[in-house]
Amino acid sequence: MGQLSGVQSQVFRPLPDILRSDAIVERLTTAITLGLLRHGEQLPVENQLTAMLGVATATVRDALQTLRERGIIETRRGRSGGTFVVAAPAPEPDVLRARLVNLSMAELRDLADEQTSNGMAAARLAAERAFAADFERLSDIAGLIAQADGATACMRADFRFHIELTVLAQSERLMQNEMRLLSESVEILWSVLDWREDRARAAEEHLAIVDGLRAGDVSAAQTAVRDHIAHNTYRLVQRRLDEMYPAGAAR
Amino acid sequence: MMTDDSVQEVAAQITRWFSDLFDDLVQLADESAAAMATARGRLSSRDLKAIEPAAGRFLDKHPEHEAAGIILRPGIIGAQGEIEWWNREADGRLRTLPFTLTPNTAGFYDFETLEWFSNVITTGRPTLTGPYVDYAGMDKYIITTTVPLRDGTAAGGPAGAGDIIGAAGCDIEMRALEPALMPLLRRIDADAALVSQHDRIVLGNSGRFLVGNRVTSPPAQAHIVELPVHELGLRLIAAPAENR
Numbered sequence: 001m002g003q004l005s006g007v008q009s010q011v012f013r014p015l016p017d018i019l020r021s022d023a024i025v026e027r028l029t030t031a032i033t034l035g036l037l038r039h040g041e042q043l044p045v046e047n048q049l050t051a052m053l054g055v056a057t058a059t060v061r062d063a064l065q066t067l068r069e070r071g072i073i074e075t076r077r078g079r080s081g082g083t084f085v086v087a088a089p090a091p092e093p094d095v096l097r098a099r100l101v102n103l104s105m106a107e108l109r110d111l112a113d114e115q116t117s118n119g120m121a122a123a124r125l126a127a128e129r130a131f132a133a134d135f136e137r138l139s140d141i142a143g144l145i146a147q148a149d150g151a152t153a154c155m156r157a158d159f160r161f162h163i164e165l166t167v168l169a170q171s172e173r174l175m176q177n178e179m180r181l182l183s184e185s186v187e188i189l190w191s192v193l194d195w196r197e198d199r200a201r202a203a204e205e206h207l208a209i210v211d212g213l214r215a216g217d218v219s220a221a222q223t224a225v226r227d228h229i230a231h232n233t234y235r236l237v238q239r240r241l242d243e244m245y246p247a248g249a250a251r
Numbered sequence: 252m253m254t255d256d257s258v259q260e261v262a263a264q265i266t267r268w269f270s271d272l273f274d275d276l277v278q279l280a281d282e283s284a285a286a287m288a289t290a291r292g293r294l295s296s297r298d299l300k301a302i303e304p305a306a307g308r309f310l311d312k313h314p315e316h317e318a319a320g321i322i323l324r325p326g327i328i329g330a331q332g333e334i335e336w337w338n339r340e341a342d343g344r345l346r347t348l349p350f351t352l353t354p355n356t357a358g359f360y361d362f363e364t365l366e367w368f369s370n371v372i373t374t375g376r377p378t379l380t381g382p383y384v385d386y387a388g389m390d391k392y393i394i395t396t397t398v399p400l401r402d403g404t405a406a407g408g409p410a411g412a413g414d415i416i417g418a419a420g421c422d423i424e425m426r427a428l429e430p431a432l433m434p435l436l437r438r439i440d441a442d443a444a445l446v447s448q449h450d451r452i453v454l455g456n457s458g459r460f461l462v463g464n465r466v467t468s469p470p471a472q473a474h475i476v477e478l479p480v481h482e483l484g485l486r487l488i489a490a491p492a493e494n495r
Contacts, residue, residue: 106425234458245437
């Protein structure tokens with residue numbers, strides 16, 4: 001990108017510290033909710049976090065303080081001291097609703113487009129690169145969601161399947177994309193879906209992807225990925241429209 | 252159930268929204284042409300600045316729009332053409348947006364080949380382009396609407412009568428168009444979509460019709476209404492709601 005237009009320079013203006021602190025809180029909360037950071041796990045020390053996140057020490061401190069107040073992390077003094085994850089926060093309905101409503105129709109569709117692209121690419125590479133044993137393992141993981149007991153458990157099982165599918169592609173870049181895409185979408189998705197109804201459908205759709213891979217049928221696996229994401233997207237769009245623009249008639 | 256009345260009524264309101272927009276673009280074109288006109292008979296780049304008040308009036312009346320202004324054909328002033336495109340910043344000040352008009356550079360904005368420009372120049376008709384990702388332009392997902400800009404100099408005759416020297420137009424982000432039109436579409440008790448002349452969905456009222464997708468064959472039991480706004484080719488398609 002060369003010279004920035006006026007509009008673009010607005011986009012890249014420095015974020016106020018409060019927004020950066022909020023962004024750190026949101027990112028860590030999502031990571032803990034999804035199980036990327038587990039109960040009991042120690043966070044990097046303050047100046048490591050400062051360097052990794054590229055923000056001021058005070059900003060990191062603010063974020064950690066917020067997480068501490070919410071009971072998500074705890075800081076202990078002494079020889080075996082440090083900051084530890086002590087609770088997995090339940091996603092707050094209001095926060096998730098705000099995240100959904102804030103995505104326009106165009107942005108929701110675009111998010112689905114990127115998820116579909118990444119998922120289809122991972123399916124193709126997995127078909128070429130993975131072994132029979134990999135597909136057996138993936139098949140077991142695909143079905144886990146059918147037994148998940150609650151929205152949070154469904155969300156974690158869903159997350160796990162898509163990550164494990166991407167693992168089979170042998171690509172760090174595809175994995176980073178998938179992590180980012182899931183972090184943006186999977187909590188919102190399971191706040192919209194009805195876990196009792198939808199967990200069986202999710203399991204079926206996951207298994208359809210694995211069946212395609214097992215059969216060496218790249219196009220069947222990719223079609224299953226596309227249909228799975230299209231199905232979820234339809235539900236996200238419907239919910240957002242109902243929230244933002246309640247229909248006049250009994251719709 | 253979907254009633255013909257509700258579809259017709261919503262079609263009429265969307266028609267009015269676009270008709271009003273194009274009326275104001277024609278006014279922007281006329282005011283810009285008049286403002287640039289000088290006794291010297293030939294435009295120079297200094298004359299471009301004179302359109303600022305007209306662009307400001309347009310943006311004040313259409314705050315949902317991202318930017319507005321004029322584009323001149325190559326050869327009217329400079330060999331690469333001119334883009335005088337204004338937007339209003341958060342602090343309320345107007346400023347022009349920079350574009351790269353040098354061919355063979357990475358960010359070259361090759362506007363002459365884009366529909367919103369070429370169609371206005373070759374047909375002289377108002378045009379609606381998009382939704383599209385405006386690479387090297389606004390770099391956003393937008394719709395662009397344009398009308399012909401006619402020579403308003405002494406040599407060109409009275410405003411609105413001279414040769415076409417370019418286009419006057421505006422951009423709206425899809426994110427901003429949605430709240431303007433979705434409440435209307437949601438009044439239709441059916442799956443409904445506003446589609447462009449290229450069958451591309453501009454906005455849909457359900458998960459069935461996603462913006463940017465194309466509706467190349469009419470859905471079963473579809474009710475289709477052509478919107479009489481210039482000859483833009485806009486249509487409203489409604490089909491009995493389906494659940495997925």
